[in-house]
Amino acid sequence: MSDREPILKARNLVKRYGRVTAIDHADFDLYPGEILAVIGDNGAGKSSLIKAVSGAVVPDSGEIWLEGKKVTFYNPIEAREAGIETVYQTLAMSPALSIADNMFMGREIRREGFLGKYLRMLDKKKMEDFARQKLSDLGLMTIQNINQAVETLSGGQRQGVAVARAAAFGSKVIILDEPTAALGVKESRRVLELIMDVKSRGIPIILISHNMPHVFEVADRIHVHRLGKRLTVVDPKKCTMSDAVAYMTGAKDPDPSQQAA
Amino acid sequence: MSDADNYEASTRGGKSDAQAEFEYEEKGLLGRIHSILHHSPALVPLIVLVLAVIVFGLLNANFWRVATLSLIFQQIGIVGILGIAQSLVILTAGIDLSVGAMAVLSSVIMGQFTFRYGIPPSAAIVIGLAAGTAMGALNGVLVAKLRIPPFITTLGTWQIFLAANYIYSANETIRSQELDAEAPVLKFWGSTFEVFDARVTYGVVLLLVLVAIMAYILRHTAWGRHVYAVGDDEEAAQLSGVNRSRQLIQVYALAGFFCAIAGWVMIGRFGSVSPSASTGQLGNIQAITAVVIGGISLFGGRGTIVGMFLGALIVGAFEMGLRLAGADAQWTYLLIGVLIIAAVAVDQWIRKASA
Incomplete structure (x- = not known):
């Protein structure tokens, strides 16, 4: 993969909080079409790294390129406008609002003509149709009620809606x-x-997870984060779960033969 | 790796394993009522209102006369407009204790600018409306930027606005005759027209129009959906691209604007500009009562303006109905107290995602 240009690339990122260095000259590469898992012990700084590329944290120094162009994000909205969608662990959905409302929160579609332009009327039908389409694209829709409140959905369904929202706009x-x-x-x-379904649509995914079986099942490459920087990137086909955990915790030094190409 | 993920294999495959299906589940009668109310919480006050109108009409047939009903509308005119302001704020999971004070101070500004400085009344009205908006915006900045809890912020500004109102006006009332002679436009909303041998004030029409406009904005515009989103889960709204601070400041400022409109309507309703109008002390409680009985959740994100309007009508119907039935006025307060508690209890039940 090294002959290809990364779609998202970061070099020498640094972020300090007082005397704590959360990101210590970290590098990061995501290639087109892949699922890159990011693993690391608690406190290794993987969420700070991800926040830096998703705009939630502004790094003190270092550079980020998206599709070869240098970018700087000051908030998640800017990253989102550039095409980077994040599904937060909390999902960032309003429980009392409907699936359609949530999917379009912050990027609503208005009606054409006078109603939309002067009365700022939302085009609910268009948004509902779009939301329904996106959910059924991902096999998430078996009933019609796109106006169901998100709080009436199960945890998996909510995650599904959040992923569908990201896939629809990311x-x-x-x-x-x-x-x-x-x-x-x-x-x-x-x-x-x-996740595999989204990947098959050609959208690259960064997956942060503690769950090794899940990581090894879906990831193409695994970025091991340790002490604020990238320790190594391993190929899940060449490396065992216990080795990965050992690298992550520092019990073992990375074996070059297991590195992802 | 081989063993570690085998525990999941048992759940793989099979027809039942389609991704995260949206299942339809069978519900009992109570469950069905719950899900209907969950979807349209304004039904509760509507049912209570219809029952109240039927019962009070049976107690005293005069209750059903158009004149009586029109009087009820007139009496809720000011509370209704303050209730719109209060609804907006409560939908964002806040509360505004200063609504009555903003209304009185705005009305005093309209009156004093006309009579003390000789400014044309229509310009004084614009200044009064702007002043109300500015007062609301001050609340908004304190809540959104300094992150002072809304209750504390508006407890403070309530006292500040009310005191400023007495100091500025020197506790001086502008009388009806003076208004009629020099600035009848200040009393405009108190003037009436005839419908079915009943007199209706323009203030009532204004209330209906404002309710309709706000119901539209909350339901059919992105701004309105963002009000709900901020009240429902502030963090989530922010991450989804809603500018929380800007939204909150706009909501409080708009609430202040509505309070100033209520202040203008007060001049017509009371026939004078009085800094000691009871609205300054009681307006906030009356507005919160209408909001709560109307099914708007104090936890934010749930409820409608139409519900608040019905809540205000319920209070009006109880006051009028009990008076016509010859009951002691204290019964009204007692029953409204019961209604408030019942409304919140019902809200707690409705808010549960499933029964």
Whole structure:
């Protein structure tokens, strides 16, 4: 893969909070069409790294390129406008609002003509149709009620809607933060299938997870983060789960033969 | 790796394993009522209102006369407009204790600018409306930027606005005759027209129009959906691209604007500009009562303006109905107290995602 140009690339990122260095000259590469898992012990700084590329944290120094162009994000909205969608662990959905409302929160579509322009009327039908389309694209829709409140959905369904929202708008990169952490075995399974489904559409995914079986099942490459920087990137086909955990915790030094190409 | 993920294999495959299906579940009668109310919480006050109108009409047939009903509308005119302001704020999971004070101070500004400085009344009205908006915006900045809890912010500004109102006006009332002679436009909303041998004030028409406009904005515009989103889950709204601070400041400022309109309507209703109008002390409680009885959740994100309007009508119907039935006025307060508690209890039940 090294002959290809990364779609998202970061070099020498640094972020300090007082005397704590959360990101210590970290590098990061995501290639087109792949699922890159990011693993690391608690406190290794993987969420700071992800926040830096998703715009939630502004790094003190270092550079980020999206499709070869240098970018600087000051907030998640800017990253989102550039095509990087993040599914937060909390999902960032309003429970009392409908599926359609949530999918279009912050990017609503207005009606054409006078109603939309002067009365600012939303085009609910268009948004509902779009939401329904996107959910059924991902096999998430078996009933019609797109106006159901999100709080009436199960954890897996909510995750599904959040992923569908990201897939619908994330034109370039989707970041999934612990998508299976709060789910049962069966629902996790469905979400993993959903991730593969999104991948098959050609959208690259960054998957942050603590769940090694899930990581090894879906990832093409595994970025091991340790002490604020990238320790190594391993190929899940050449490396065992226990080795990965050993690298992550510092019990073992990386073996070059297991590195991802 | 081989063993570690085998525990999941048992759940793979099979027809039942379609991704995260949206299942339809069978519900009992209570469950069905719950899900209907969950979807349209304004039904509760509507049912209560219809029952109240039927019962009070049976107690005293005069209740059903058009004149009586029109009087009820007139009496809720001011509370209704303050209720719109209060609804907006409560939908964002806030509360505004200063609505009555903003209304009184705005009305005093309209009156004093006309009579003390000789400014044309219509310009004084514009200044009064702007002043109300500015007062609301001040609340908004304190809540959104300094992150002072809305209850504390508006507890403070309530006292500040009310005191400023007495100091500025020197506790001086502008009388009806003076208004009629020099600035009848200040009393405009108190003037009436005839419908079915009943007199209706323009203030009532204004209330209906404002309710309709706000119901539209909350339901059919992105701004309105963002009000709900901020109240429902502030963090989520922010991450989804809603500018929380800007939204909150706009909501409080708009609430202040509505309070100033209520202040203008007060001049017509009371026939004078009085800094000691009871609205300054009681307006906030009356507005919160209408909002709560109208099914708007104090936890934010749930409820409608139409519900608040029905809540205000319920209070009006109880006051009028009990008076016509010859009951002691204290019964009204007692029953409204019961209604408030019942409304919140019902809200707690409705808010549960499933029964």
